[in-house]
Amino acid sequence: MHRIVIVGGGAGGLELATRLGGSLGKAGCAQVTLVDRWPTHVWKPLLHEVATGSLDTHAHQITYAAHAHWHHFSFVQGEMKGVERGARQVRIGAVVDAEDGGTEVLPARNIEYDTLVLALGSRTHFFGVPGAEENAITLDSLEQAERLRKRLLQACVRKQAMREGGKCEPVQLAIIGAGATGVELAAELRRMEATFRQFGVLSPDGHTSMRITLLEAGSRILPALTEKVSVSTHASLEGLGVSISVSDSVTRVGPQSVETKSGHVVPADITIWAAGIKAPEVLASLDGVSVNKINQIKVSSSLQSESDENIFALGDCASCSWTSERMVPPRAQAAHQQAIFLHKALIARIEGRPIGSFQYKDHGSLISLGSSTAVGNLAGIAPSRSIFVEGLIAKAMYAALYRKHLMAVSGLRCMLVALIASGLRRVGAPRVKLH
Ligand SMILES: Cc1cc2nc3c(=O)[nH]c(=O)nc-3n(C[C@H](O)[C@H](O)[C@H](O)COP(=O)(O)OP(=O)(O)OC[C@H]3O[C@@H](n4cnc5c(N)ncnc54)[C@H](O)[C@@H]3O)c2cc1C
Known part of the structure; x- marks a missing residue:
């Protein structure tokens, strides 16, 4: 066989x-x-x-x-x-x-x-930047994502304890790379922060407890996407209190800071590298x-x-x-x-027949910006142009991508059961994991 x-x-x-x-x-x-x-x-x-x-x-x-x-x-x-x-x-x-x-x-x-x-x-491509591999966390596997979650939780618990002791310092997070991964992570961190505040992991006094800086070497965030998506996302992230730096590449990652080509030093309790793959x-x-x-x-x-x-x-x-x-x-x-x-x-x-040729069809890109909004462009609908989408509709489309994957591997019935089960599991549980 x-x-x-x-x-x-x-x-x-x-x-x-x-x-x-x-x-x-x-x-x-x-x-x-x-x-x-x-x-x-x-x-x-x-x-x-x-x-x-x-x-x-x-x-x-x-x-x-x-x-x-x-x-x-x-x-x-x-x-x-x-x-x-x-x-x-x-x-x-x-x-x-x-x-x-x-x-x-x-x-x-x-x-x-x-x-x-x-x-x-x-995997992550560190482009030989000194200190990046040793000091930055990546999102290549489930294990690494879990490790990052635990470090974020520990950093928040630690800063909160310091705050109770009279010191008021935010958790400083630097995300290197403003492609889809870096941008989605920055937005998702705000959801984490809000839930931490709700359940007292961070104090509920309204101060921003996570200081998030997104660093991009290119001239704009989401360089692979259309300018309109980039501009809209930039505004949304700023609205979420994310500091964005563009046109400045990272030259060194230390245990507590990130240095850029222009001489800027960004303090960082945790650095996440989301720039480039190999x-x-x-x-x-x-x-x-x-x-x-x-x-x-x-x-x-x-x-x-x-x-x-x-x-x-x-x-x-x-x-x-x-x-x-x-x-x-x-x-x-x-x-x-x-x-x-x-x-x-x-x-x-x-069967001994000709194999044929693969032709990639771009259907556009969607970027999730938290629990209820997304932004992106849909390609292949109108001839030679893409359609800009944002808000709840874009978020529903974004969520549908995962359902599509589940359907492709497990079938419609399993996808629906998983969807219902995940909805039920949320009842009475915090929106993000607290342990
Ligand atoms: C945070 C994040 C968000 C993303 N968002 C989007 C998005 O919104 N839309 C989109 O289109 N793409 C997105 N991507 C990119 C997308 O995830 C990848 O393009 C896609 O998963 C690639 O699929 P793949 O099958 O090539 O590899 P993967 O899905 O990465 O699978 C590779 C598999 O190979 C296994 N493996 C690796 N090395 C070995 C080895 N030596 N021996 C045995 N097994 C091995 C791994 O365990 C893994 O299971 C995102 C990526 C990240 C990290």
């Missing part, structure tokens, strides 16, 4: 495994295996909500092993360490329990494939597989590696042309479209 191995169960990989399991796996035409370093999946665009405690992670995780069982594929936990291209094997590292002194749970293994799909996503280093170490400067696998229009026709890549870890000048952006909507394309393409490959 043809063996398809997908490495990375994120926005693109999990959807592809689910679709292939439901078609080829169920019909017994191929053996589909998903590999991920973690046992559960959380949709990455939710991580800023995890970091601010407004999302209950237990309610929004998909357990790979159970999901695989229901959708006719196999799941293997472990981190990909390399690929033996000649022998068509993926090298998987040992799984260790870090909380239990590094006890080995599973040994290192090799998995054989006929078709390999790399869907490893991306694909995992392991991809650059694959013998003879061509990658670009940020480790993304260079793929053709069929999403096949330029160096090996048995290797495909999708999502953030793939470098794929969109137009003659632009590459497909690292977005969940691109990973989703590529998963749909690859589902059909891999069936065609097994």
Whole structure:
């Protein structure tokens, strides 16, 4: 039987495994295996909500092993360490329990494939800025988002104790990078602060207890989005009391401050790095597989590696042309479209038919600005122009993106049950986690 191995169960990989399991796996035409370093999946665009405690992670995780069982594929936990291209094997590292002194749970293994799909996503790119890796927190994984949440909570509790002792100092937060992640996080932090005040974690006297500074090297926030979205978001963030600095790149991150090129020093109890991505280093170490400067696998229009026709890549870890000048952006909507394309393409490959070409369609971007508002542009509706949306309607559309992902991987019934369950769980609970 043809063996398809997908490495990375994120926005693109999990959807592809689910679709292939439901078609080829169920019909017994191929053996589909998903590999991920973690046992559960959380949709990455939710991580800023995890970091601010407004999302209950237990309610929004998909357990790979159970999901695989229901959708006719196999799941293997472990981190990909390399690929033996000649022998068509993926090298998987040992799984260790870090909380239990590094006890080995599973040994290192090799998995054989006929078709390999790399869907490893991306990590933070620190661009070599001194101190950034050591002193800044990132939002690459659920673990990191949880760590940030705990640090934010601890910092607020600490400052509140100082306040009670007569010292009135805010929690200073610096967010580096005003792309979608940085902007959404800044807005979400205000929701966290309001709930902390409501429940007495911070004193309810109306003073801004979190001083949030958003630092952007480009000339405006949200540089990848239209100017209108950028201007509107800038005004909304200022309305939320977020200080914004543009056209000034960060040159150093210290334990308690951030320095910029213009000589500005921003005090920071916590620094969050949300500027730029690169694909995992392991991809650059694959013998003879061509990658670009940020480790993304260079793929053709069929999403096949330029160096090996048995290797495909999708999502953030793939470098794929969109137009003659632009590459497909690292977005969940691109990973989703590529998963749909690859589902059909891999069936065609097994049946010996032509694979076809992937064509990315930009549907626009939406930026969440807290619990009840969002802003963005919708593309592909009116010919050659995008439509500006904001407010509650935009927020409803933003929320629909996650429901769409849930539907794609779990089906309509599970999505509706999850929606109702999450609504019920909110009854009688604070809007953000307090512990
Ligand atoms: C806070 C935040 C907000 C975002 N908001 C949006 C948004 O609103 N809209 C949008 O379109 N995009 C958004 N994005 C970007 C979006 O999340 C990514 O583009 C998308 O998740 C990419 O999908 P992927 O399948 O390529 O990778 P991912 O979803 O990142 O999945 C990669 C998977 O690979 C696994 N993995 C990694 N390395 C290994 C290894 N060596 N071995 C085994 N497994 C491995 C990981 O555990 C993970 O499960 C946001 C990102 C962040 C961080």
